[in-house]
Amino acid sequence: MTDDITTRIRAIIAEQAMLDPDQITDQATPADLGIDSLGLVESIFAIEEEFDISIPFNANEPEKSEFDISNMGTIIAAVHRLVADKAG
Template identity: 90%
Template sequence: MTDDITQRIRAIIAEQAMLEPEQVSDEATPADLGIDSLGLVESIFAIEEEFDISIPFNANEPEKSEFDISTMGTIIAAVRRLVAEKNG
């Protein structure tokens, strides 16, 4: 069973990738889902808005970002951490 945060993130990513949320697995990379760099930035903005958080991601230098975008699982884990910090 997936929690609410995971479901909401998968829905955002799936919309960007034009997929169904259940097609977004934790192991999938943005590239696996057909999401390019612009799509990834749009997804990050949508996640920030959905959860009222600020994601430390620099689209110009993603490798220097503290926000791990390597897979959907790492994105979900990072968003969970940011939401927990916000709700403290």
């Protein structure tokens, strides 16, 4: 599934991980991509800015967040939902 939102998210994550966007697979975890917790927070901020959304993310208690950051596929799916919710 490649669309504009997915492409833009992969580009943001790739920039943070210093990788080519084609290397960002749905199964890859942030750790797999070499993204530490600070890098993940920076990526989240960049995604929020790119799509003008607010991501319900609590780095201290990720199990309490509705935004699943376990892998790129779940991050992309969650952003799709937030963008759709914003569009109404």
